[in-house]
Amino acid sequence: MKTLIACYSYSGHTLKVAEALKKEIDADLTDIKTENDRWYFFKLWDAFREKHVPIKPCITDLMGFDSLVVCCPVWGGxxxxxxxxxxxxxxxxxxxxxxxxxxxxxxxxxxxxxxxREYLDDQGMYFLGQMRLLSKDVDEGNYGEMFDYFVKKFIK
Ligand SMILES: Cc1cc2nc3c(=O)[nH]c(=O)nc-3n(C[C@H](O)[C@H](O)[C@H](O)COP(=O)(O)O)c2cc1C
Structure with missing residues (x-):
């Protein structure tokens, strides 16, 4: 199964896990970057209001991929x-x-x-699995069993 990992990470925690996952499942990784940085308050506000911001070119075409992993930090819930x-x-x-x-x-x-999940379900994709990690656990390299379980879903 050829997987694309699409990762947005502001301060590196999510990217660290994405890179570990990439290694485990031999996936491609595309780094999502915004065109402009925004002040903390605006980051929070944009997330909370479910807004869009311009992003730099990255892999968005899943032609040639069987699966996708989307990963990011939680901002404003x-x-x-x-x-x-x-x-x-x-x-x-x-x-x-x-x-x-x-x-x-x-x-x-x-x-x-x-x-x-809801967005990708609506686009006709099939859900395989999810995980939520705390940044302090990521700092300690402690991804737990959840990570191993997640990896298995994408290995077949
Ligand atoms: C603008 C902003 C909003 C955040 N909001 C939340 C939040 O609502 N809940 C939470 O638990 N952590 C929140 N955090 C902390 C991040 O989710 C956490 O540090 C995450 O691991 C950072 O990932 P990154 O290093 O990949 O950017 C927020 C951080 C920022 C910068």
Whole structure:
């Protein structure tokens, strides 16, 4: 199964996990970057209001991939606006499989993962699995059994 990991990470935690996953499942990784940085308050506001912000070119066409993993930090209980934009730019996703993971400071926000899940479900993709990790565990390299379980879903 050829997997694309699409990762938005502001301070590196999510990217660290994405890189570990890439190694385990031999996936391709595309780094989602915004065109402009925004002040903390605006990051929070844009996420909370489920807005979109311009992103730099990255892999958005799933032609040639069997599955997709979308990953990002939790901002204001939701996904960063860059993820909303990324999802809207995806092509050739129908019928493919997907997984989701988020990292967060404290909350194991259900909302952020379900935002991505609901969107991709609606596009005709099939959900394989999700995980939520705390940034302090990521700092300690402690991804737990959840990571191993997630990896297995994408190895077949
Ligand atoms: C703008 C902003 C909003 C955040 N909002 C939340 C939040 O609502 N809940 C939470 O648990 N952590 C929140 N955090 C913490 C991040 O989710 C956490 O540090 C995450 O692991 C960072 O991932 P990254 O290093 O890949 O950017 C927020 C951080 C930022 C910068």
């Amino acid at each position: 939701k996904v960063p606006a860059a993820i909303n934009q990324y999802l809207s730019e995806l092509k050739n996703l129908r019928g493919k499989r997907f997984g989701v993971f988020v990292t967060s400071g404290g909350s194991r926000s259900q909302k952020a993962t379900s935002q991505i």
